Amino acid sequence: MKRKKKFGDRPDGRRIYDSDPMHVVFPYVLGNRCDNEVCITEKINVSAINEYIKKKNLGNEDFEYTAFHVIMAALARVIAERPRLNRFYAGYRLYERDYISFAFAVKKEYTDDCPETMAIVGYDPEKAESPIDQIYGNVRDVVKGIRCEGKVIDGVTAIMKIVSVLPRFLIKAVVGVLNLLDYYGLYPRSVMEDDPYFSTCFVSNLKSIRLNADYHHLANRGTNSIFMIIGRNEKEVTVDENGNRVVNEYIPLSIVIDERIADGVYFSKSISKFRRYLAHPENLDTVLCEADAEKTEEVTA
Numbered sequence: 001m002k003r004k005k006k007f008g009d010r011p012d013g014r015r016i017y018d019s020d021p022m023h024v025v026f027p028y029v030l031g032n033r034c035d036n037e038v039c040i041t042e043k044i045n046v047s048a049i050n051e052y053i054k055k056k057n058l059g060n061e062d063f064e065y066t067a068f069h070v071i072m073a074a075l076a077r078v079i080a081e082r083p084r085l086n087r088f089y090a091g092y093r094l095y096e097r098d099y100i101s102f103a104f105a106v107k108k109e110y111t112d113d114c115p116e117t118m119a120i121v122g123y124d125p126e127k128a129e130s131p132i133d134q135i136y137g138n139v140r141d142v143v144k145g146i147r148c149e150g151k152v153i154d155g156v157t158a159i160m161k162i163v164s165v166l167p168r169f170l171i172k173a174v175v176g177v178l179n180l181l182d183y184y185g186l187y188p189r190s191v192m193e194d195d196p197y198f199s200t201c202f203v204s205n206l207k208s209i210r211l212n213a214d215y216h217h218l219a220n221r222g223t224n225s226i227f228m229i230i231g232r233n234e235k236e237v238t239v240d241e242n243g244n245r246v247v248n249e250y251i252p253l254s255i256v257i258d259e260r261i262a263d264g265v266y267f268s269k270s271i272s273k274f275r276r277y278l279a280h281p282e283n284l285d286t287v288l289c290e291a292d293a294e295k296t297e298e299v300t301a
Contacts, residue, residue, distance in 0.1 A: 042252070
């Protein structure tokens with residue numbers, strides 16, 4: 001169970017008081033999130049994911065499961081089991097976010113002039129629903145709402161549209177006030193819920209537009225500590241144990257993390273768990289029990 005809010009907590013997270021001295025002092029040495037980026041790259045073999053997606057899509061022609069859903073569901077499960085990945089720094093203090101959410105861009109049409117809409121979907125590990133079904137269902141509802149019904153889900157863009165007509169000094173003042181509210185933990189929760197920079201992970205699905213990128217920066221604004229890029233499928237030739245050449249297809253992933261939220265050992269164990277879920281995606285069909293999450297954190301901390 002999540003503990004009750006205490007003095008010093010934020011609307012979106014609870015302050016961590018038992019940090020070691022390095023994690024208390026280091027934010028004052030390198031205070032910007034972009035100064036503390038670590039980039040982790042992975043090559044994910046697509047064989048297991050493709051087989052899993054094929055089974056999930058049997059009789060499902062309305063809105064198909066894709067590798068995008070599987071990768072996000074795997075990361076959501078890992079974050080639920082490894083909660084330090086859901087931490088962030090704000091106002092030089094360390095917090096743990098109350099929710100797990102993913103932000104990504106959606107275009108109604110793949111044309112030059114069609115604007116992007118920012119979408120945010122969540123995963124609740126306490127729900128009696130598997131991570132793959134939660135992520136898939138939430139993404140489906142958001143994407144259909146934008147592409148089929150023309151809904152404007154991105155409330156932050158609507159706010160920026162209003163602010164953008166103001167004189168420059170007023171725009172600077174509005175942004176300054178919002179940043180000050182964030183610093184003191186008073187940023188409105190209603191605005192956070194529509195702001196991708198307050199999500200757990202920002203996802204760029206470049207695979208959908210047949211593009212690759214090895215890196216994307218974090219932002220000093222907001223609380224987003226993880227940025228993940230999903231690249232287009234690639235092939236490589238390897239040599240098996242018998243000396244035969246084998247062609248493997250893989251998805252390149254790039255994950256940029258604020259290194260202050262945990263240490264290298266914690267990141268390494270988390271990435272290993274992430275790889276295992278993608279190698280055996282059928283495990284994403286199971287519901288995460290709260291007791292299992294607590295036991296996992298206790299063992300791997």
